[in-house]
Amino acid sequence: MWDFKEISDLVLEYKLALSVTLAMLILIVRRWVIKGIRRRAKRKAQDKRPVVNAIKNITNLSLVFFLLAIWSAELQHLALSIAAFVVGIVLATREYIQCFTGFLYVTSTRVFRVGDWVEVGDVCGEVVESDWLSLTLQEVYLPTYDYTGKTLNIPNNQLFTKPVRNLNFLKRYATHTFTITRNQTVNVFQFIERLHERAKKHCLHFRDVAIRYNSMIEHRLDVTIPGPDPTIRVTTSELGDTEVTITIFCPTEEAIEIEQKITSDFMAYWYATKSKAALPEPADDEVHRVNGAS
Incomplete structure (x- = not known):
């Protein structure tokens, strides 16, 4: 041994x-x-x-x-x-x-x-x-x-x-903020409430989950974050243009899609107001997708 x-x-x-x-x-x-x-x-x-x-x-x-x-x-x-x-x-x-x-x-x-x-x-x-x-x-x-x-x-x-x-x-939910800029030929306050209702409708299908996730983040980080309902703020730029800033708390993978829908609603309201026509009723989400596909 x-x-x-x-x-x-x-x-x-x-x-x-x-x-x-x-x-x-x-x-x-x-x-x-x-x-x-x-x-x-x-x-x-x-x-x-x-x-x-x-x-x-x-x-x-x-x-x-x-x-x-x-x-x-x-x-x-x-x-x-x-x-x-x-x-x-x-x-x-x-x-x-x-x-x-x-x-x-x-x-x-x-x-x-x-x-x-x-x-x-x-x-x-x-x-x-x-x-x-x-x-x-x-x-x-x-x-x-x-x-x-x-x-x-x-x-x-x-x-x-x-x-x-x-x-x-941010992997699941994000506080997504985007700004739409137009000239001042139209008073956006004439349709801002209707735009806000449309934004809320686009976020309705995940609102309950967003509320729970928002509360969890606030509790864990001990801070207050925007959401879950969309917020809209109207300001002016240095050149005198109207800026509409929209903030939504939404699933990360849907952020860009919802941004496009809200932008589409805004442009429809803006051009209708500029031409002094009756404000259109934007199509539902399903019609949005059909129009986008076409």
């Missing part, structure tokens, strides 16, 4: 082979586990990306820990031999240290998780993966709430220097 000293000597003698074998074993097991999790998530229609991301980070940390344990003596000698260059090494690896610190900060504070919508500086996207060095986002164009198809890799050190906003609530 081998004693502990013999095993230690054997490990020291075959460090390189042991390191390669251990790395391959950990990576193979990780790939097998992740593949099983993704297969089960696809079968149950569940989002397991946070679990997959956590497994990747844990296995990477374990691999580094074991490699450091195996090569600790060599690393110690190396550290002693380059003690005079420690300052230079720190300066050279400053960006990596900041990235790793940023990863620890995000992980400890739970600013976001995989699958959340976040805004870092002036870019916005859905978190796809977060590792020690960078944050990977699928870019989202906020004015239309659509994916652009671009993948963004943001170094973690920017999480310290730029504001990070969690926009996860």
